[in-house]
Amino acid sequence: MNIGIESVYIVSAxxxxxxxxLLSSPATARRGNMLSALGMLLAVxxxxxxxxxxxxxxxxxxxxxxxxxxxxxxxxxxxxAMPEMVALLNGFGGIxxxxxGWAEYNSTMAPTTFTAxxxxxxxxxxxxxxxxxxxxxxxxxxxxxxxxxxxxAFVFKGQQVFNSLLVLAILACGALFMMNPGEGYQYxxxxxxxxxxxxxMAVMPIGGADMPVxxxxxxxxxxxxxxxxxxxxxxxILIVAGSLVGASGIILTNIMCxxxxxxxxxxxFSGFGSVVTAAGxxxxxxEVKPVSVSDAYLLLEAASxxxxxxxxxxxxxxxxxxxxxxSQLLEANGCEVRFAIHPVAGRMPxxxxxxxxxxxxxxxxxxxxxxxxxxxxxxxxCMVVGANxxxxxxxxxxxTSSIYGMPIVEVDRARVxxxxxxxxxxxxxxxxxxxxxxxxxxxxxxxAKASLQGLVSEFKHD
Amino acid sequence: MTAEFVFLAFILMLSIFLGFELISKVPSTLHxxxxxxxxxxxxxxxxxxxxxxxxESAELSVILGTAAVVFATINVVGGYLVTNRMLAMFKKxxxxxx
Numbered sequence: 001m002n003i004g005i006e007s008v009y010i011v012s013a014x015x016x017x018x019x020x021x022l023l024s025s026p027a028t029a030r031r032g033n034m035l036s037a038l039g040m041l042l043a044v045x046x047x048x049x050x051x052x053x054x055x056x057x058x059x060x061x062x063x064x065x066x067x068x069x070x071x072x073x074x075x076x077x078x079x080x081a082m083p084e085m086v087a088l089l090n091g092f093g094g095i096x097x098x099x100x101g102w103a104e105y106n107s108t109m110a111p112t113t114f115t116a117x118x119x120x121x122x123x124x125x126x127x128x129x130x131x132x133x134x135x136x137x138x139x140x141x142x143x144x145x146x147x148x149x150x151x152x153a154f155v156f157k158g159q160q161v162f163n164s165l166l167v168l169a170i171l172a173c174g175a176l177f178m179m180n181p182g183e184g185y186q187y188x189x190x191x192x193x194x195x196x197x198x199x200x201m202a203v204m205p206i207g208g209a210d211m212p213v214x215x216x217x218x219x220x221x222x223x224x225x226x227x228x229x230x231x232x233x234x235x236x237i238l239i240v241a242g243s244l245v246g247a248s249g250i251i252l253t254n255i256m257c258x259x260x261x262x263x264x265x266x267x268x269f270s271g272f273g274s275v276v277t278a279a280g281x282x283x284x285x286x287e288v289k290p291v292s293v294s295d296a297y298l299l300l301e302a303a304s305x306x307x308x309x310x311x312x313x314x315x316x317x318x319x320x321x322x323x324x325x326x327s328q329l330l331e332a333n334g335c336e337v338r339f340a341i342h343p344v345a346g347r348m349p350x351x352x353x354x355x356x357x358x359x360x361x362x363x364x365x366x367x368x369x370x371x372x373x374x375x376x377x378x379x380x381x382c383m384v385v386g387a388n389x390x391x392x393x394x395x396x397x398x399x400t401s402s403i404y405g406m407p408i409v410e411v412d413r414a415r416v417x418x419x420x421x422x423x424x425x426x427x428x429x430x431x432x433x434x435x436x437x438x439x440x441x442x443x444x445x446x447x448a449k450a451s452l453q454g455l456v457s458e459f460k461h462d
Numbered sequence: 463m464t465a466e467f468v469f470l471a472f473i474l475m476l477s478i479f480l481g482f483e484l485i486s487k488v489p490s491t492l493h494x495x496x497x498x499x500x501x502x503x504x505x506x507x508x509x510x511x512x513x514x515x516x517x518e519s520a521e522l523s524v525i526l527g528t529a530a531v532v533f534a535t536i537n538v539v540g541g542y543l544v545t546n547r548m549l550a551m552f553k554k555x556x557x558x559x560x
Contacts, residue, residue: 020484097507252493354548
């Protein structure tokens, strides 16, 4: 152990910790991120002084290639595609840990039992993270294989039995490998293959709108994989950084599950949304009241307080700039504007916040459901832009509903609620939304961006 | 071996605790930058990858290590840059605008 290098690692760990601490406020977050990046740079430079390193050619090549790809990806990615980017980055973290574990095994060949256990963990978690993230990425991209949209939940009979057997097979191979690592290369390779398969099988049954949970969980896995790799090569900084990331992923997973009132097990195994139940849809129906852009304008023009509730539809329609323009005009009209953001709105934690920040909406206008619900009766107009299940009053009123108990933005209690929607199709959960049939609800059909731009020009003509 | 394991496990436990304390204070509006930023931190595997890619060991280990360097560097560079790009967009309301 080199005291100089280890001391630098301590400084790096401190900077990672401080960086995360500064992330507790949007005002200091950017500095925190830079501090964290500087810590990473220090750790990398210090590592290059490791005496085991004698050949720098491959290192230089790898760093240059990785940096070029990283810079290009970070520059070119659209803000609406951020979930895909994060999914891929999770996967890359996982595969890197797998490769480090493999390289270490390949060069020692006869590790102690303890090291063999940690190699097994690094390779297994890393493999699951990688293939799971690739599937999550494909689901977010909404690829189609023939007639099958990959973003849908994919379930088949006996899936859970199959997955359980898969886990048992991995553990069995792991045991055989750990008992005699020196002779166990074939088991080791089988473990890698099975871990890839498990990652695919684990993410396939999860539907598109449950992606916030999956991405958070894969984030946690990538941290755990780094942690395990740290045990493999006896490196403190990997363990510290890996567990910080693991904790972050677990906390986010927990927040997402709570926001849907579902257990993690339910999200991972139920194939939620894959079966569209017809039950209950008949009783709730009534008459919907469509509204034109010019009538919606009159409602907004007279309002002194407006709350926007954005959902995934906002991202799909790329309507974040239009909604900001409308909100500015409303403010110029003397109206108080806020954006109520449900934790699971969009495809990843904080997705809506980033989109609205991109459109220059100040972050102090972004509030959580708990901040608006108590006083929502005083809100003149609630504008629901591309959200559905997070504003479904069934979650509050109907004990038989599959989303009963999920916290919602209670837009139905506002004076008027305008729902912007393409058609009357049900939301992700496949259940009817009684909000659409309430007396104080108006439906503004059409593309969200076009409707918002229509409202903007109505304001400007005035 | 046991002593070292205990030592590493100690570090693991304390950093998990620290992680939970720090991250539970991050506001929900910053959850996406938190994910991409922590992603970049998990690219710390690059440290292990560097040693594998540069040491005088079996050929396959060097190849695996180099591949790991590439992936981990994408993670680090891409993660930090994209986080910075996002955080630069978060603005407070200007005072005299209303």
